[in-house]
Amino acid sequence: MILLAVRWYLRYGLSYRDLEELLAERGIEVDHVTLFRWVQRSTPILVEAPSRAATASAAVGSSTRRNGYVSGTWRYVYRAVDHYGHVIDVFVSKKRDALAATRFFASAIGVHGPPTEVTTDRAPALARAISELLPLALHDHVPVRQQSGRG
Numbered sequence: 001m002i003l004l005a006v007r008w009y010l011r012y013g014l015s016y017r018d019l020e021e022l023l024a025e026r027g028i029e030v031d032h033v034t035l036f037r038w039v040q041r042s043t044p045i046l047v048e049a050p051s052r053a054a055t056a057s058a059a060v061g062s063s064t065r066r067n068g069y070v071s072g073t074w075r076y077v078y079r080a081v082d083h084y085g086h087v088i089d090v091f092v093s094k095k096r097d098a099l100a101a102t103r104f105f106a107s108a109i110g111v112h113g114p115p116t117e118v119t120t121d122r123a124p125a126l127a128r129a130i131s132e133l134l135p136l137a138l139h140d141h142v143p144v145r146q147q148s149g150r151g
Contacts, residue, residue, distance in 0.1 A: 001023075001028060002038050002042065003042060005019050005023060005030075005035060005038060006038055006039050006042040006043065008022070009035070009039050010039070010043065010079070010087055011085055015032075016032035016033075016035045016036050016039075017032050019032070019035050020032045020035060023035075036068070039068075043090070073094075075092050075093065075094060076092070076093045076094075076095065076096040076100065077090065077091070077092050077093075078090070078091040078092075078093065078100070078101070078104040079091075080104075080108040080112070088108070088111075088112055089104075089107065089108040089111060089112065091103065091104035091107060091108075096123065096125060097125050098125040098128050098129060100125070101123075101125040101126045101128070101129035102128075102129040102132065102133065104129075105129050105130065105133045105134065106133060109133060109134070114133075114134055114136075114137065115134065115137055116136075116137055116138065117137060117138040117139075117140065118130055118134060118137050118138070118139050118140070119139075119140040119141075119142060120139070120140075120141060120142070121141070121142060122141050122142075127139065127141075
């Protein structure tokens with residue numbers, strides 16, 4: 001159940017309180033702080049789970065972000081997700097600016113190659129980094145979802 005909750009958080013961009021509510025509906029009472037700890041401990045394991053051979057040929061398919069507190073400090077988390085929904089690259093930054101977005105995309109491209117399509121929210125920094133580093137990629141914008149809290 002722990003891994004399922006962590007997967008929901010990473011894949012669907014749910015807040016910790018949303019996860020707490022979903023699990024409570026299924027008869028599992030767990031605090032949002034505990035969910036936060038599960039995500040912090042399990043994410044590195046899940047990121048490394050796909051073998052390097054399987055992800056080496058997969059181009060970066062989309063980019064999303066999940067923000068949250070890491071060791072008591074607010075951080076911005078960028079994730080690259082392939083077309084199967086597998087997290088293939090993660091980047092954590094103190095700021096959500098053009099420099100952070102450029103570093104994230106440069107790192108992901110260096111490991112996985114350039115994607116043909118990138119889906120992001122409407123953040124100007126992401127659009128600028130994509131236009132500079134991936135001029136041939138289709139850039140799809142999706143509206144930012146309203147969340148019930150910061151996590």
